[in-house]
Amino acid sequence: MIHLFSYPFVQLALLAALVLAGIHSYLGFHIVSRGVIFVDISIAQAAAFGAVVGLVWGLEKHSWAAYFVSLFFTFAASVIISLSRTRDDRIPHEAFIGVVYAGFSTAALLLLARHPGGTEELEEMLAGSLLTVRVDDLVTTAILYAAVGAFHWFLRKQFFRLSADRAGAIRDGWKVGWWDFLFYASFGLVVTSSVHIAGVLLVFSFLVVPPVIALLFTQKKGVRLAVGWLVAFAGSLAGIAISVGLNIPAGPSIIASLIAFLILSALVKNFLSLFRAPGADWKIRRRI
Amino acid sequence: MKRFLVFVLTLFAIVAMSSAAVVNVVASSSDLKAIADYIGGNHVSVKAIVTGKDNPHFVEVLPSYMVMVSRANIYFKLGLGLDFWAQPIIDGSRNDRLVIVDCSEGIDVLGKPAGPVNASMGDVHPEGNPHYQLDPANGLVIARNIEKGLAQVDPGNAGSYEAALKQFETELGSKIETWKKEAEPLAGMEIVTYHESWAYFCRAFGIKVAGFIEPKPGIEPTASHTAELITLMKARGIKIIGKEPYYSDRAPRAIAAATGAKVVDLPPSVGGAEGADNYFSLFEVLISRLMSAARNEP
Numbered sequence: 194m195i196h197l198f199s200y201p202f203v204q205l206a207l208l209a210a211l212v213l214a215g216i217h218s219y220l221g222f223h224i225v226s227r228g229v230i231f232v233d234i235s236i237a238q239a240a241a242f243g244a245v246v247g248l249v250w251g252l253e254k255h256s257w258a259a260y261f262v263s264l265f266f267t268f269a270a271s272v273i274i275s276l277s278r279t280r281d282d283r284i285p286h287e288a289f290i291g292v293v294y295a296g297f298s299t300a301a302l303l304l305l306a307r308h309p310g311g312t313e314e315l316e317e318m319l320a321g322s323l324l325t326v327r328v329d330d331l332v333t334t335a336i337l338y339a340a341v342g343a344f345h346w347f348l349r350k351q352f353f354r355l356s357a358d359r360a361g362a363i364r365d366g367w368k369v370g371w372w373d374f375l376f377y378a379s380f381g382l383v384v385t386s387s388v389h390i391a392g393v394l395l396v397f398s399f400l401v402v403p404p405v406i407a408l409l410f411t412q413k414k415g416v417r418l419a420v421g422w423l424v425a426f427a428g429s430l431a432g433i434a435i436s437v438g439l440n441i442p443a444g445p446s447i448i449a450s451l452i453a454f455l456i457l458s459a460l461v462k463n464f465l466s467l468f469r470a471p472g473a474d475w476k477i478r479r480r481i
Numbered sequence: 482m483k484r485f486l487v488f489v490l491t492l493f494a495i496v497a498m499s500s501a502a503v504v505n506v507v508a509s510s511s512d513l514k515a516i517a518d519y520i521g522g523n524h525v526s527v528k529a530i531v532t533g534k535d536n537p538h539f540v541e542v543l544p545s546y547m548v549m550v551s552r553a554n555i556y557f558k559l560g561l562g563l564d565f566w567a568q569p570i571i572d573g574s575r576n577d578r579l580v581i582v583d584c585s586e587g588i589d590v591l592g593k594p595a596g597p598v599n600a601s602m603g604d605v606h607p608e609g610n611p612h613y614q615l616d617p618a619n620g621l622v623i624a625r626n627i628e629k630g631l632a633q634v635d636p637g638n639a640g641s642y643e644a645a646l647k648q649f650e651t652e653l654g655s656k657i658e659t660w661k662k663e664a665e666p667l668a669g670m671e672i673v674t675y676h677e678s679w680a681y682f683c684r685a686f687g688i689k690v691a692g693f694i695e696p697k698p699g700i701e702p703t704a705s706h707t708a709e710l711i712t713l714m715k716a717r718g719i720k721i722i723g724k725e726p727y728y729s730d731r732a733p734r735a736i737a738a739a740t741g742a743k744v745v746d747l748p749p750s751v752g753g754a755e756g757a758d759n760y761f762s763l764f765e766v767l768i769s770r771l772m773s774a775a776r777n778e779p
Binding site for chain 1: 551697
């Protein structure tokens with residue numbers, strides 16, 4: 194089992210998973226704090242649709258041209274989502290976000306129906322192709338993520354405040370719209386490139402599962418981030434090991450591992466609260 | 482004690498030598514594997530990436546493929562753009578000593594598009610129709626390419642490979658004669674096939690392909706094309722729809738119901754149907770299935 198990790202392609206897939214895990218569980222921290230879960234799968238789907246457009250136009254996969262076509266649709270989706278946030282509360286914003294998701298998925302289906310091997314491309318759009326990731330793609334991706342990471346490091350105070358206390362920031366006179374734009378633009382840059390490598394489902398899982406597991410156990414910002422990274426890295430390692438051990442695709446194996454971790458964490462959390470519950474119960478009874 | 486050690490070491494050496502003597506071969510398809518097994522005999526251990534039941538046009542890359550190729554001495558490619566998926570597998574395996582042989586070398590390629598190719602034409606292979614293994618005469622071309630490759634990586638056994646090639650040539654030659662005689666009633670018959678994989682087979686046995694269930698190669702059946710096909714089949718009285726095992730039989734069955742034709746499962750590769758377990762029995766299965774369909778047997 195361990196010896197399989199001596200194969201360069203396994204090491205490369207693991208490295209790619211770790212690079213993705215690093216930036217996504219950080220961005221996911223913000224996404225989950227802001228409660229915009231469905232927005233990110235919609236934006237990821239728009240990026241995937243952009244990849245399909247590039248494919249149909251005959252652009253080379255993983256080329257810069259394909260990346261920018263995809264990025265265009267990512268930004269288009271972000272604009273649609275932010276503009277559709279009406280003052281009118283009778284129409285929930287979630288409805289528009291859902292339509293963006295369904296719309297881009299359908300558009301990809303329609304485009305690929307006329308494309309040879311469409312079914313296989315759809316599958317790759319969802320599940321990615323971590324096992325065949327190329328060294329140069331991984332290097333450019335890592336550079337891009339590092340740049341976005343640095344950008345977020347410089348503006349960390351603003352981004353964390355906005356995720357934690359949006360109402361307070363508005364009260365202090367912040368131009369929230371502009372900060373949101375910066376956040377979603379950098380988010381779009383990352384997701385566009387990661388969807389091309391890892392597929393929509395893995396990107397979504399990396400964004401949401403590790404921060405949620407962290408939230409189960411702690412509210413502290415630093416600890417949440419650390420637990421998120423730990424979970425994302427452990428999920429990557431377990432997923433690649435399962436993929437190689439059982440000879441199944443890598444992306445879905447990582448997703449399955451992450452979700453297994455989530456279920457396990459929820460069980461542990463409940464198990465822990467079992468011990469706490471009698472005490473709480475007893476206190477209440479005493480008061481009565 | 483010393484003697485025992487020498488004995489153990491010799492044993493190890495023998496085991497190491499005998500396992501080193503086996504040439505590890507990976508082939509893109511089960512057909513190439515079948516022929517490589519014939520030529521290589523017990524000097525080779527051959528593994529195929531696509532089995533006879535899988536669609537060779539697209540392959541989901543699994544870890545085991547990379548592991549297989551990283552241990553291989555030689556890789557037999559189908560070529561003509563069909564196994565484009567082999568390249569990321571070969572790259573990912575990082576096997577520097579791997580010898581890659583394109584088995585389509587020397588094939589008289591059919592269906593080479595005259596102009597430039599784009600995606601709107603469907604999955605047209607710019608280098609021509611890659612389903613060449615279905616003309617049994619091409620089996621010999623494949624066998625020659627394989628023999629040359631094996632002799633290159635394992636010159637010690639070159640003589641044995643050459644002998645096997647000669648035997649393959651004789652056996653195939655006499656079988657082709659038998660098959661052509663057997664399939665004589667099929668000559669001139671018109672059939673419809675799912676994908677454009679039967680050009681070589683039909684040329685070899687004089688069968689005419691009147692149309693395809695796919696509107697364009699690799700594109701799923703559409704309503705308008707299906708309607709046209711039904712009209713065409715009724716007008717010409719076409720009674721046989723050939724389908725590869727890895728395509729859905731929904732459209733073929735619907736068309737068969739509308740035209741009174743019969744859907745015949747045609748394995749395009751070794752292992753694609755019961756009994757088609759080597760290159761020769763593949764053609765026996767194909768001919769017997771088409772013959773019984775033509776005689777309108779159940």
